Amino acid sequence: MATEQQDTMEVPAVGRSRHLLDEVFGEADIRINGDRPWDMRLHRAEALDEIVARHSLGLGETYMRGDWDVPSLDQFFYRILTADLPRYIKPWRNAGRILRSYLINLQSRRRAFKVGEHHYDLGNDFYQAMLDSRMTYSCGYWREAKTLEEAQTAKLDLICRKLGLKPGMRLLDIGCGWGSLISYAAKNYGVECVGVTVSREQSNYIAETYADLPITVHLRDYRSLDQPFDRIASVGMFEHVGRKNHRTFMRVVKRCLKKDGLMLLHTIGKNLRHSTTDPWIEKYIFPNGELPSAGQITDAADNLLVCEDMHNFGSDYEKTLLAWHANFERHWERFAEQYGQQFYRMWRYYLLSCAGAFRARYIQLWQWMFSDRLQGGIERVS
The missing domain is CATH 3.40.50.150 (Vaccinia Virus protein VP39)
Known part of the structure; x- marks a missing residue:
């Protein structure tokens, strides 16, 4: 079974120049290519620009592709949300989605x-x-x-x-x-x-x-x-x-x-x-x-x-999500061929990002x- 820790060891962190995200993540005491459990290990430098441009979608999709790793995703998201980094997302970027949610019944019978x-x-x-x-x-x-x-x-x-x-x-x-x-x-x-x-x-x-x-x-x-x-x-x-x-x-x-x-x-x-x-x-x-x-x-x-x-x-949901994640990791080999590596990364990102959100x-x-x-x-x- 491929684990995130194994991926981090096999793909070295890339060399790069300083980026806007160094400053943003620094607000949450997160270092890019740092060595702490909540630090981002970057494998593709271009992913940083995609994260800045596409925010949450960019962060999640670059992770799913394997562009970066974090040994402890729940700690990573706990720090992001505790530091209120979403405030860096300008209101106009979400204006279309907010308007859509008010005008369209996204949960209609259909x-x-x-x-x-x-x-x-x-x-x-x-x-x-x-x-x-x-x-x-x-x-x-x-x-x-x-x-x-x-x-x-x-x-x-x-x-x-x-x-x-x-x-x-x-x-x-x-x-x-x-x-x-x-x-x-x-x-x-x-x-x-x-x-x-x-x-x-x-x-x-x-x-x-x-x-x-x-x-x-x-x-x-x-x-x-x-x-x-x-x-x-x-x-x-x-x-x-x-x-x-x-x-x-x-x-x-x-x-x-x-x-x-x-x-x-x-x-x-x-x-x-x-x-x-x-x-x-x-x-x-x-x-x-x-x-x-x-x-x-x-x-x-x-x-x-x-x-x-x-x-x-x-606060009990953090414990629940971490227990689900432990079970997911324990049994993943049974489903690896059926669902594939991208699903694996997507699902652990889902469980652990939510655990961090509840902890925060x-x-x-x-x-x-x-x-x-x-x-x-x-x-x-x-």
Whole structure:
């Protein structure tokens, strides 16, 4: 298996003259051709001009091509984001993308299945190798956990306890993934579950794996939901809804939630309302994805649902991503021929850049609790 460290040793750092990026990276204490774990080892000098010209896309694509390496990508991105180097990106460079996100509904019904086909349908065997035994593809809860398996089980149980699940209830999971929550809730809390996904691979996996449980899975867009449920959860799906559809999502929840019901929304969130998705992430990992801000979430629920609680454990996502990366590296030889070296570099860049972003608190992980004007509030669970 080719590792980044091996690539760095085999391809010597290039000689070059001083560049603008020396000054920019210096703000984050990153040296080009330095010898520390977070320093960039440059293999093609022209990559620096491409990074300056194309910013995030240039940085990611030159890495995917092997133009540079960093022994510890998560430390590299932690330093970049802690030093707020994105401020060097002039506002006009993103003006077109910002305008596009406001004028075009990038998460329309017609586009709804694109992310499923591009990302979640990569192959169940690939995700089984990277994730925990239940294939839980969202942040674990590491408060008392020492392993990925323990953290994901703790997260699933935390959700069930927050929702106050009891035998006989009906639970809807909007964006159910490979069924980790609905299978856990059905087995441990005796509830009937309905899951909705835009991934054919996920739908088929749930139908085959959990045929003995009271679970129904639908391959459909969330906007068509109209059945009543005692409880609703959405875990790691709201990031694909988009600002133009936030209010629609909350109306669907309102329509499907019984009068004494509760809804839990588990989502990654951004600190700045008026910002757009990182262009490299949008192009290569989550097409049409868009993180919500806290204000956008409360705006969407305004006069529809009551926010009963908000719990931030974004620092736990760094541990989750590093655990996924360790599994990915451990099992890569099984997939190397199928996916190739460029995918390998793309995927580790994705996992480790996100780990650095969560460590820098550049992005967050929230669990929101909503009710349909439930009288007297709810019991807080942690």
